Amino acid sequence: MVKKISKIEAQKRQGRYNVYIDDQYAFPISEAVMIKFRVFKGMELTNDQIAELTAADEVSKAYSRALDYIAPQLRSEKEVSDKLLSIDISPEVIEQVLKQLRANNYVDDRNYAISYVHTQSLLAAKGPRSMLTHLRQKGIGEADIEAGLLEYPEEQQIENALKLGKKLAKRYDRQPLVMIKQKVRQGLMTNGFGGDVINRVMAELTIEPDEEKETELLKKQAAKSWRHYRAESPRSRVMKTKQALFRKGFSMDAINVEIESLMSEEE
Numbered sequence: 001m002v003k004k005i006s007k008i009e010a011q012k013r014q015g016r017y018n019v020y021i022d023d024q025y026a027f028p029i030s031e032a033v034m035i036k037f038r039v040f041k042g043m044e045l046t047n048d049q050i051a052e053l054t055a056a057d058e059v060s061k062a063y064s065r066a067l068d069y070i071a072p073q074l075r076s077e078k079e080v081s082d083k084l085l086s087i088d089i090s091p092e093v094i095e096q097v098l099k100q101l102r103a104n105n106y107v108d109d110r111n112y113a114i115s116y117v118h119t120q121s122l123l124a125a126k127g128p129r130s131m132l133t134h135l136r137q138k139g140i141g142e143a144d145i146e147a148g149l150l151e152y153p154e155e156q157q158i159e160n161a162l163k164l165g166k167k168l169a170k171r172y173d174r175q176p177l178v179m180i181k182q183k184v185r186q187g188l189m190t191n192g193f194g195g196d197v198i199n200r201v202m203a204e205l206t207i208e209p210d211e212e213k214e215t216e217l218l219k220k221q222a223a224k225s226w227r228h229y230r231a232e233s234p235r236s237r238v239m240k241t242k243q244a245l246f247r248k249g250f251s252m253d254a255i256n257v258e259i260e261s262l263m264s265e266e267e
Contacts, residue, residue, distance in 0.1 A: 003050070005043045008034075019053075021045070029053060030060040062089045062097045067106070076112050077101075078139025109140050113148025121152045124160040128152055130192025154197065161193045161201045169207050176214055179249030180207055218250050222258045238263075 007020040015031045019039070029039065033056045045053070062084055069075065069083050077098055084094045101107040113135050120126045128149050135145045168187040172180045184205065188198045225244040229237045238259055245255045 002044045002046055005039070005041055005045065008039070008041055026050070027054050027057070029057050030064070033057050033060050058089075058093050059096045059100075062093050063100055065089075066097050066101060070101075070106060074112050074115055075107065076109055076138040076140055077107050080107060081139075110144040110147050112138070113140050113144045114151055117148040117151045121156055121160065124163050125191065127157060127161065127188070127191050127193030127197065129194060133192070157193060157197045158200055158204075161188055161197050162204060164188060164191060164193075165201050165205045169205065174213065174217060176217065176249035176251075177207065178251070182249065214250075215254075218245070218254055218258055221245060221248055221250070222255070222262060226259075226262050 003021045003026075005019055005021055005026075006023045009018045009020065010016075011018060011028070017029050017031065017034060019026050019029050027050065033039070033053060037053060037056065039053070065087065066080050066084060069080060075083075080098065080101065081094050084097065085091070089097075098107065116135065117128075117131050120131055131149065131152070132145055135148065140148075165184050165188060168184045169180055172183045175183065181202065184207070185198060185202060188201065193201075222241065222245055225241040226237070228244075229240045232240060241259060241262075242252070242255050245258075246252060
């Protein structure tokens with residue numbers, strides 16, 4: 001059955017229109033769809049044509065939502081897809097939206113990977129392993145990730161890791177020297193730097209022990225542990241205090257000296 005459009009009325013929302021058939025509201029439509037299908041007052045439509053228009057309008061609305069989402073920053077295809085799914089847009093419509101976005105270069109996972117790696121490498125906070133994890137979470141393919149990581153050469157990784165290592169060393173400067181080094185190495189690993197880069201950084205990083213500060217810290221920790229294990233037998237008390245201090249990174253020679261001092265104070 002053929003039906004005739006009796007009126008096309010603009011909505012308050014810019015670019016959106018209401019279509020009336022036989023003076024009855026029938027369906028909404030976007031300006032883009034109206035132009036594409038050359039919809040006009042007096043146009044005759046079959047039921048199949050109406051279904052085609054409404055389906056095209058669903059894609060048009062979803063495309064508009066996608067543009068709003070990607071406007072502030074680059075997004076991966078997975079991010080766009082997840083966003084549209086979250087507002088109940090069907091996978092079939094999403095695929096059509098992504099096809100349009102790709103055609104217009106509004107989404108490009110390789111460009112996303114390259115841009116992300118380049119930006120993060122300038123911020124000097126993350127290593128390549130951390131970036132790889134992030135990109136995989138964003139649904140970026142392995143080939144695109146590999147292309148992106150080419151933007152982060154090893155020398156720049158070392159430079160960034162060295163800066164981070166210095167910050168970490170300063171943060172933990174009240175710890176024993178052994179513990180400082182462990183914390184720096186662990187921090188570099190946590191931030192995604194690889195073993196070879198970390199080894200080079202640890203070799204280049206100068207961490208000077210503050211013997212006076214370390215001695216003061218040992219005395220404080222030793223007294224605390226000594227009190228904690230006061231209910232133990234003398235032998236167990238010594239052993240457990242030594243173990244507790246060794247775990248904190250103090251050298252065994254320094255620990256033995258301090259234990260002897262504590263024992264002599266109680267005689």
